[in-house]
Amino acid sequence: xxxxxDGLFPAVCPLxxxxxxxxxxxxxxxxxxxxxxxPEHPITAGAICNKVRxxxxxIYHSERILYPMKRVGRKxxxxxxxxxxxxxxxxxxxxxxxxxxxxGPESILPYNFYGNMGYLSVQGMDRRFFNRLGASRLQRSICxxxxxxxxxxxxxxxxxxxxxxxxxxxxxxxxxxxIVSTSMHKFMLIEKARKQxxxxxxxDVHKNKTGERADWxxxxxxxxxxxxxxxxxxxxxxxxxxxxxxxxxxxxxxxxLREQVKTYTPELVAEITGVPAEDIIKLAQLYAETSPxxxxxxxxxxxxxxxxxxxxxxxCLPALxxxxxxxxxxxxxxxxxxxxxxxxxxxxxGLRADPQTRTVNMVRIGxxxxxxxxxxxxxxxxxxxxAVVAPDTERVLAGLMREDLxxxxxxxxxxxxAKYADxxxxxxxxxxxxxxxxxxxxxxxxxxxxxxPAEGESKSNFELFRLLAEAMGFxxxxxxDSEADLIRQALDYxxxxxxxxxxxxxxxxxxxxxxxxxxxxxxxxxxxxxxPSGKIELYSQRMEEAGLPPLPTYIPLTExxxxxxxxxxxxxxxxxFISPPNHSFLNSTFANVEKLAKxxxxxxxQIHPEDALPRxxxxxxxxxxxxxxxxxxxxAVVTERxxxxxxxxQGLCWGEDGRQTRVNALTSGRLADMGGGATFFSTAVEVxxxxx
Ligand SMILES: Nc1nc2c(c(=O)[nH]1)N[C@H]1C(S)=C(S)[C@@H](COP(=O)(O)OP(=O)(O)OC[C@H]3O[C@@H](n4cnc5c(=O)[nH]c(N)nc54)[C@H](O)[C@@H]3O)O[C@H]1N2
Ligand SMILES: Nc1nc2c(c(=O)[nH]1)N[C@H]1C(S)=C(S)[C@@H](COP(=O)(O)OP(=O)(O)OC[C@H]3O[C@@H](n4cnc5c(=O)[nH]c(N)nc54)[C@H](O)[C@@H]3O)O[C@H]1N2
Ligand code: SF4
Ligand SMILES: [Mo]
Numbered sequence: 132x133x134x135x136x137d138g139l140f141p142a143v144c145p146l147x148x149x150x151x152x153x154x155x156x157x158x159x160x161x162x163x164x165x166x167x168x169x170p171e172h173p174i175t176a177g178a179i180c181n182k183v184r185x186x187x188x189x190i191y192h193s194e195r196i197l198y199p200m201k202r203v204g205r206k207x208x209x210x211x212x213x214x215x216x217x218x219x220x221x222x223x224x225x226x227x228x229x230x231x232x233x234x235g236p237e238s239i240l241p242y243n244f245y246g247n248m249g250y251l252s253v254q255g256m257d258r259r260f261f262n263r264l265g266a267s268r269l270q271r272s273i274c275x276x277x278x279x280x281x282x283x284x285x286x287x288x289x290x291x292x293x294x295x296x297x298x299x300x301x302x303x304x305x306x307x308x309x310i311v312s313t314s315m316h317k318f319m320l321i322e323k324a325r326k327q328x329x330x331x332x333x334x335d336v337h338k339n340k341t342g343e344r345a346d347w348x349x350x351x352x353x354x355x356x357x358x359x360x361x362x363x364x365x366x367x368x369x370x371x372x373x374x375x376x377x378x379x380x381x382x383x384x385x386x387x388l389r390e391q392v393k394t395y396t397p398e399l400v401a402e403i404t405g406v407p408a409e410d411i412i413k414l415a416q417l418y419a420e421t422s423p424x425x426x427x428x429x430x431x432x433x434x435x436x437x438x439x440x441x442x443x444x445x446x447c448l449p450a451l452x453x454x455x456x457x458x459x460x461x462x463x464x465x466x467x468x469x470x471x472x473x474x475x476x477x478x479x480x481g482l483r484a485d486p487q488t489r490t491v492n493m494v495r496i497g498x499x500x501x502x503x504x505x506x507x508x509x510x511x512x513x514x515x516x517x518a519v520v521a522p523d524t525e526r527v528l529a530g531l532m533r534e535d536l537x538x539x540x541x542x543x544x545x546x547x548x549a550k551y552a553d554x555x556x557x558x559x560x561x562x563x564x565x566x567x568x569x570x571x572x573x574x575x576x577x578x579x580x581x582x583x584p585a586e587g588e589s590k591s592n593f594e595l596f597r598l599l600a601e602a603m604g605f606x607x608x609x610x611x612d613s614e615a616d617l618i619r620q621a622l623d624y625x626x627x628x629x630x631x632x633x634x635x636x637x638x639x640x641x642x643x644x645x646x647x648x649x650x651x652x653x654x655x656x657x658x659x660x661x662x663p664s665g666k667i668e669l670y671s672q673r674m675e676e677a678g679l680p681p682l683p684t685y686i687p688l689t690e691x692x693x694x695x696x697x698x699x700x701x702x703x704x705x706x707x708f709i710s711p712p713n714h715s716f717l718n719s720t721f722a723n724v725e726k727l728a729k730x731x732x733x734x735x736x737q738i739h740p741e742d743a744l745p746r747x748x749x750x751x752x753x754x755x756x757x758x759x760x761x762x763x764x765x766x767a768v769v770t771e772r773x774x775x776x777x778x779x780x781q782g783l784c785w786g787e788d789g790r791q792t793r794v795n796a797l798t799s800g801r802l803a804d805m806g807g808g809a810t811f812f813s814t815a816v817e818v819x820x821x822x823x
Pocket of ligand 3: 144149150179180181183
């Protein structure tokens with residue numbers, strides 16, 4: 132593609148954030164000088180976060196990797212020498228041919244997530260390459276899979292209330308989400324609705340930035356949300372605040388649920404959750420009386436042992452009051468399903484010779500590298516930083532240290548993971564690429580086209596895997612498709628009526644193209660549920676078949692206190708450790724951008740005065756947070772933002788020499804109740820003050 136001249140270019144934010152903002156990129160002297168919001172985007176409307184306003188610093192960062200390199204130091208040391216692309220591709224191809232011959236292609240494992248959300252970046256040529264190679268498959272479960280499965284058991288269809296309707300709501304309950312930081316346009320939408328009298332309730336384990344701005348902040352003990360939802364249901368049924376006509380018409384199992392929640396009295400639920408009984412009644416009343424009422428189900432509450440069930444249970448609430456009947460009422464977990472693209476056409480699973488190839492859960496990458504048989508002998512990491520983001524850091528690093536593991540990393544930076552690479556490959560930034568973007572909140576598809584040429588010798592994921600296929604001698608036509616071909620194939624998907632009329636030509640012309648919401652306008656949302664019964668499943672046969680309780684149930688966490696005992700009494704690790712994202716990073720991305728790192732001031736541990744006092748911890752003290760898996764060093768902030776028994780450290784910092792700065796040193800690779808999801812927040816720890 133010819134280089135673009137100077138000027139102003141529409142672009143798309145590629146980050147793993149539900150807002151998927153329309154951007155405007157200013158280019159002068161052949162360089163990007165400013166990134167701002169595109170005011171023409173119908174939903175994000177010109178506003179962007181501070182992270183992406185600093186995107187230029189990331190693109191032209193002095194430490195960006197600009198050419199392929201080969202390791203010369205020890206693994207993890209980060210010493211490399213420059214090599215050519217030809218040498219790099221040749222070495223990978225030689226190794227992969229050898230590994231496939233000696234041990235079978237299953238000995239190779241790709242490890243990627245959504246460092247770039249573009250379909251071509253993480254679901255295109257890369258997948259074709261690994262399918263054709265016959266590599267082990269990766270279960271991409273680190274983010275939202277427990278909650279997604281939980282939601283689907285109740286609702287079937289993986290979409291909820293669209294933003295245009297949410298704007299009409301009169302009550303917003305943000306439950307286990309920190310949208311001021313993680314979905315700022317939804318917060319702006321709520322702020323607008325509040326000017327018309329809407330109310331915002333936030334339910335969280337700590338008063339996050341969203342809780343600070345709420346009309347009512349309700350703190351809960353970690354992992355007890357299902358109990359709270361069951362308590363609300365108890366009150367709704369008992370006081371006759373349910374919509375019986377709706378329950379009969381649109382749900383299955385309401386009679387069983389009515390019985391089930393009888394035991395969840397406000398008094399019992401107060402004991403479990405830490406929410407006073409009168410507040411449970413007050414919240415149930417507010418929810419029953421206010422319409423439309425919208426529940427935002429955040430990602431935080433499902434990063435627990437019982438996370439799938441928590442989401443499944445909360446997703447039942449709107450059915451009790453019939454909230455779905457009125458536009459704006461209902462719930463949201465993700466809206467990704469509206470824009471589902473043709474994944475098969477993109478990924479070409481038919482290229483795989485052995486459809487039985489094993490699948491490795493990315494949450495357990497540490498264990499997989501250390502224990503899985505037959506052994507993983509090569510790891511190919513792109514769009515991800517497992518040394519920081521995966522649970523149980525010590526084991527992940529021990530796996531990456533293995534001398535017999537051939538590791539390839541494709542990234543823009545020498546991340547903590549990249550330091551363990553045998554071959555390190557330079558990746559382009561999004562503004563150097565062509566890609567297609569959907570959003571998991573709003574309903575617009577967007578196109579990115581290159582604004583600047585590739586920096587140095589960097590290559591896009593698309594180009595990298597095309598070249599690797601060539602080096603391996605894969606000659607199927609699928610590897611000759613262009614980026615435009617892939618975009619057309621992705622959008623050509625009769626199975627999804629919402630994609631009707633969304634085409635590459637239209638994207639080129641209009642930049643953001645709304646999904647075809649006709650089916651939604653003319654049929655009721657509830658008439659298109661894809662549960663087996665076609666109704667909201669308060670009772671789920673499918674769950675029963677999967678060995679799960681078929682009715683919403685509170686299942687205590689398996690690590691730490693169970694919520695009914697007072698935390699801190701006679702236990703080795705009496706505190707629950709919560710490590711959600713921070714405001715200035717995007718997962719571990721931007722942690723190396725100085726301006727943003729300064730705003731976050733390294734790892735901080737929020738601790739309640741009642742927990743700080745017996746440990747002689749004062750504000751600003753350096754503390755050690757530890758359990759059997761590892762240790763974190765942080766600066767203590769003594770605060771009443773949480774209930775006693777919970778400590779919080781926000782943000783995924785990179786490692787630093789001689790300092791323990793990674794929160795995931797403490798978290799475990801245990802899987803959640805559903806979807807093979809991660810349990811980052813079901814982590815028990817002890818905290819002590821470090822000597823000066
Ligand atoms: N600025 C910024 N934005 C981001 C990200 C980022 O790193 N930084 N990451 C992006 C990604 S990948 C994702 S998945 C989303 C995640 O964004 P959100 O959906 O907002 O989820 P989290 O930030 O993981 O957690 C939200 C809240 O859940 C709370 N929480 C933890 N355990 C519990 C519990 O048991 N019950 C309740 N009620 N609350 C609990 C935490 O305290 C936290 O405040 O954000 C995206 N946007
Ligand atoms: N303790 C704890 N751990 C967590 C979480 C938590 O809340 N607490 N959140 C979890 C969640 S929800 C998620 S989604 C995961 C996120 O985990 P990851 O998806 O691994 O997230 P990032 O840390 O942002 O790493 C993305 C990497 O991709 C690189 N990248 C960006 N664009 C490209 C590209 O075009 N090509 C290539 N090759 N590379 C690119 C970036 O430079 C960056 O190093 O972390 C999880 N880990
Ligand atoms: S990270 Fe989210 S809010 Fe920030 S620019 Fe990207 S899409 Fe918009
Ligand atoms: Mo995520």
